[in-house]
Amino acid sequence: MHHSIELKDVYVRLGHVSVLEGVDIEAKPYEFISVVGANGAGKTTLLKVVNGTLRPFKGQVSVLGHDLFQFKNLDFLRRDIGLVPxxxxxxxxxxxxxxxxxxxxxxKIGFMQRPKEVDWDKAYEAMKIAGISQFSKKLVHELSGGERQKVALARALAQEPSILLLDEPTTYLDSKSQSEIMETIHTIHHQRGLTTLLVSHDSRLVEQYSDKIYLLKEGKGYLIK
Ligand SMILES: Nc1ncnc2c1ncn2[C@@H]1O[C@H](COP(=O)(O)OP(=O)(O)OP(=O)(O)O)[C@@H](O)[C@H]1O
Ligand SMILES: [Mg+2]
Known part of the structure; x- marks a missing residue:
């Protein structure tokens, strides 16, 4: 079976900063992987590599069995990757x-097409799972940071991807909501048979949900669970 996400010896430089220096990370289908590390460790950078928006100057990146940098247009793959920024x-x-x-x-709707009833149904189902149904008619900018994070999660769920990438999904949440959203993410992961890659600075929060945990430090990834 194809590995869902595989980074081999990946190097990324941003400006004069060498952010990733030979990172190896692997998530098999249906695994829940977390990457932890301090601020500036390169976690967001790593997700951009997986998403195909940032190209490493060295190394291999394979997602759902496709070598990312063989393709000019990655839209077909991004459709299958839900990102919560x-x-x-x-x-x-x-x-x-x-x-x-x-x-x-x-x-899924396609360019210039109108959403169908099924699309609205999926959107409402996703809002229910994320716990934001009561905000559906509110403006996004009227919401708090934590509520907006749930909107971003709902959007990714409505997309029905097979890979879910989450960048610090609990940053703006209070501790009760942090556990709630982690439970929600974990449940969805299993129910929908996703491959999930979550990055966070909080290793304690992700511990119990992760099949594997990598620590990103000084440009390298270390398997710590
Ligand atoms: N466009 C850029 N140009 C130059 N350096 C950048 C750029 N984007 C990020 N960096 C640097 O790359 C490093 C990694 O950034 P990244 O955003 O990946 O870290 P992070 O682990 O996500 O941090 P945080 O926990 O604060 O979100 C940082 O030192 C950052 O300053
Ligand atoms: Mg970040």
Whole structure:
């Protein structure tokens, strides 16, 4: 079976900073992998590599059995990768929560097509799972940071990807909500048969949910669980 995510000896330089220096990370299908590390360790950078938005100058990246850098256009792959970013930029213009979540369906709806009933159903189902149904008619920029993070999660769920990438999904949440959202993510991971890669600075929070944990430090990845 193809490994869902595989990074081999990956090197990334940003400006004058050498961020990743020979990282090896592997997530098999249906595994829940966490990558922990301090601020600036390169966690977000790593997710950009997996997502194909950042190209390493050395190393191999394979996602769902495809060697990422053989392709000019990665849209076909991104449709299958749900990303919950560290900071969402959906607050730049006024948009309803339900519309923000529906954006997750665009890859399936197709260019210039109108959403169908099934797309709205999927969006509403995702909002329910993320616990934001009561905010559906609110504007995203009226929500708190933690609530917006749940919108980003709902959008990724509405997309129905097979790989879920999460960048610090609990940053803005209080401790009760942190555990709740981790439970939710873990449940979805199993129910939908996802391969999940979560990055976080908080190794204690991810410990019990992760099949494997890597520590990212000084440009290298160390398997610590
Ligand atoms: N566009 C850029 N140009 C130059 N350096 C960058 C750029 N983006 C990030 N960096 C640097 O790369 C390093 C890794 O950044 P990255 O955002 O991947 O860290 P992180 O582990 O996600 O940190 P945090 O926990 O704060 O989110 C940092 O030292 C950062 O300053
Ligand atoms: Mg980051």
């Amino acid at each position: 560290q900071k969402s930029n959906s607050n730049r213009f006024p948009i309803l929560v339900e519309e923000a979540v529906l954006i997750g369906r665009y890859g």
